Amino acid sequence: MTTALKDRITKLTPEERKLLWARAEQRVLQRNKSSQKPDYQQLVAYVKAKQDFNLEALKSSLRAKVPEYMVPAQWVKMEEFPLLPNGKVNKKALRNERPLDKEEHKAKPEAREPKNDVEKKLLAIWKEVLQLPNIDVADNFFEIGGDSILSIQVIAKARAAGIDLEPKQLFEHQNVEKLANYMASEDQRTEEAISQLHLKHLVSIVPNGSKPPLFCLHSGGTHFFFYNLFGKQLKNDRPVFALQASPHEGELVLHESVNAMAKDFIADIKQVKPHGPYHFISYCYNTAIGVEVCRQLEQKGEQANLIIADTMADYLSLFDASQTPRRAKAFLGRFAKNPVKTVSNFVKGKFIRPLRERLKTNDVTGSEKIVQELHLNHIEIYRSYHWQPIKSPVNLLLTEKKQEEFNTKVVASWEKMTTGNLHVQPTLGHHDRLFLEGTVVETAKNVDDLMDRYESKNLQDNR
Template sequence: MPDAMVKDPDALVSAMAQHNITRITLVPSLLKVMLELHPNLAEKLPKLKLCVSSGEALPPALGQRFVQAMPHTRLLNLYGSSEASGDSTYYEVTAQSLHTAVPIGRPMDNVQTYVLDAQLQLVPVGVPGELYIGGDGLALGYLRQPAMTAERFIDNPIASAPSAHLYKTGDVVRYLSDGNLQYLGRRDDQIKIRGMRVATGEIEAVLKQHEGVAEAVVLAHEGFGGDMQLVAYVVPHPQATVTVDDLNAFAKTKLPGHMVPRSFITLAVLPLTPNGKLDKRALPKPSTTRKDNAELVPPRDEIERKLLPIWQQVLEQDKISITDDFFELGGHSLLAVRLFAEVETGFGVKLPLSSLFQSSTLEGLAGVLRQNMLSDVSSELKKVSRLVPIQPNGSKPPFFCVHTIGGSVFGYMALAQHLGPDQPFYGLEARPEEANDPMRQRIETIAAAYIEAIQTIQPQGPYYLGGYSYGAVLAYEMACQLVAAGQKVAVLASFDQSAPKSDYFASPRLTLRTVRGFLGNVLHWLNDFRQIPLREQVGRVRRKLFLGAPSPQGKGVDLKRYWDDVSRIPLEIHELMRTHLGAWEAYQPKPYPDHITVFRAQRQPLICSYDPHLAWNSLVRGGVEVWPVTGGHRNTLEEPHVQSLAAALKEALNRAHTQPVRV
């Protein structure tokens, strides 16, 4: 067809009807105009059997609109690139397609797709990675551009794969649980927000689900605190009224906290370049001083005036409003410890770190201080305060996660956020001042106290419990006590922790399993080592050969034996850590009659038995289910590996929600 006809949707529809066209390939923007001009498109094009959408992302609403308007026409969403001979994957949109973004689907015949991480390792289902394409249609390279060819066309790292070479697309995707690929955006569009990697395309897809939003673009700009903050540019539908408050509330119900844009800017249209691409440089920049360019709310009383310089000192910022959020200003767990130490010095009040989860603004924290200074906190409130509502919203049963050896639950923030807004997530914390509490001398008494705490919000099972390292041991004892009391535990999750009192870290016998495990493990170690400074590499090797869960030696133990840099651990929690290590050593675990789910890190200690069950089968009678996750023991909860853990945990929880609880 002539270009003039293609650019005239009305003429195009007339020509298709005249010539009884049965198949057509077009871009979504043209398809949208055709549907708007001809609501009765099925009557005009009764012979059309196949419509292929390609060249642009297909919005979910447009796909569903086409399916409803053209029930007898198949709609395929295609993805590809010139380097792989055009289209490489396909997905058929149906009335049952309920994805937040239309998937790009599965590879076509004679095409192979791989989702790999930065170390060219395959990533698990649900974890973002870069898409690589192989197959018969792969180009040999770029004409007279050897450097670009070497960069984008690589040897296939998967030894058993049929393709010798792969094309590095630069596109970030992930596998859905049904095996389809979901496009998340360009690799260059991935940014870090508060230490967590974010794909802006995923946020855009969610914003477009809002009934009043026609188009959405999300970019990262430097905020007034110097950190990167998300800005959403939104084009409303012609007849829709969309406010910033509406968009913010909608985003908070659909996205983890770190993916909610800091600012929303509404536009009549998105600026385009002459060739029809988004002109990012023409988008208005948000204010770099304050949200809405004006809201520097000053302190209103003596407590807020005294608290403000503490925030300024800890966060190293001068302009702070009492409405500012600690985490949005760049705060993290180590800064929180320092903040609360300064608060104790300045006010004489020792607050639990969990106060920041409920009151993360300066005015909110001032309110907590007011309450504590005006009245004594009851013992009942102290008991309940062990529960930290990291993410209390959602319709699913709550997941209770026990603190690590230092008592903090800050390390679970990213995990809770990646599980999504519909999964309530509570942490169980220990405070430094409890180091000499007799209750903390034994695992059994700690577990009993924590059961009492979780039953204040969930009196009856089934329960969903878990923990990382030392927290997994406490969760195990909690599960034992709950089952003994006649309660049901649907999920008991251990995040890369071996069974207590096991010989997992003892000197292994030389068997085929240990040799294979050692050789495979060395590769993961080398990959990790390449990403850290040489000085730290030497220090790790000098301190010890393995970096796994510590085998505690009791009170008075030298913490340097178990942590690479003790100077980074706040002094106020050293004694609590020693107390917990002593309880760990004295613990005599009983057999557990039900099942456990173990999330085993790829990189294990170099010297261990390489038991695939992490020795839990020696204690657990109802079966051990093992989920492999990326990373090693020390970075399981850190980006990007926490995404792998969250995807696996979400799958395990969803499965437990739909299956009858074992009795």
């Protein structure tokens, strides 16, 4: 690495360095996918010794004198070097020799079983990357063939499997057992660390877990409390957070746009979880926020999975002026069947309920006033949001409706909103009770299945 390049990297911000690392991961994985042969190089030592030698002692001696990257990743013991007719070493023939590390692992006794889910995942990743069938949880990654290039693959696959692994952690804890123990101790410190962060919008429901977190977006500008029961019903080892438009204490935050709200949400999210993949669940009027958060994360090179709870995209478009002929036709159809009920519902919807809402607006004070102000602001920015398709997959939880054609419109609205995959997941219950007692268990089960499905596909794509 040149001095000029070192200087440039030193001047990068932490976020820019993380983005640079993420791009490097993607390039390595893309190159390896397009070729049957691994697209990386390793330092290999071919040793001809007068007598048997202790490989570990030789490595330790070498590490005391040179940096880690100069220590050979593989060692081959030679009786004689193969020669060409001109007397030079036949380097092509050397490649057929089996490294000592491979021989040792082929012959070593059966390795210990992993003690927990994190060890199990890490061990499977190490075996895949190092192409070794028998690895012990105490084996040092860099002593059994690992190097800095392979470590990028390990980190990328670990993140795809829901383990938020950093390069520094792998270099400091070089075997599966120590690395898993470190991750467990990190989980224990997470709750305390989150409480010390300066977070305006993020609230912890279930702070710990090794899986990618689920972020629950507020409904209608403020409400997220109903997610508390839902979060407790999800599988263990899944961190769950809620995002509120504004804290109710202190200065009120009224965003001028959906884009600005999404930007603030991501700033909080990144403090808790610097890298994806991320899961989001949107409900009612916060679907625009869900779409925009995913869009902005996509622009940062992150992966996101958007789960929609029984809600149409751009719901207010149903009341747009362009829909007047359709609404008039539907009104006349209802009037023909039951004129008294139709007129009564029309008067209530157009005059009585709006009047009651205005009267309530004038009477509320304190916390109710804050909730109302946040809700009205959210409807305003929702109305002005410019809806555009995202690349992220969308998973749609869908309840049965009395009017089946309405669900057809809901599905069609989301087909327009993603260039990725749209998966429709039928779920029991009524829209208003998805996160309440009696229905929440079914909702949590379906959301768990959707997240597992996404992570499984993500892991396959990264192989």
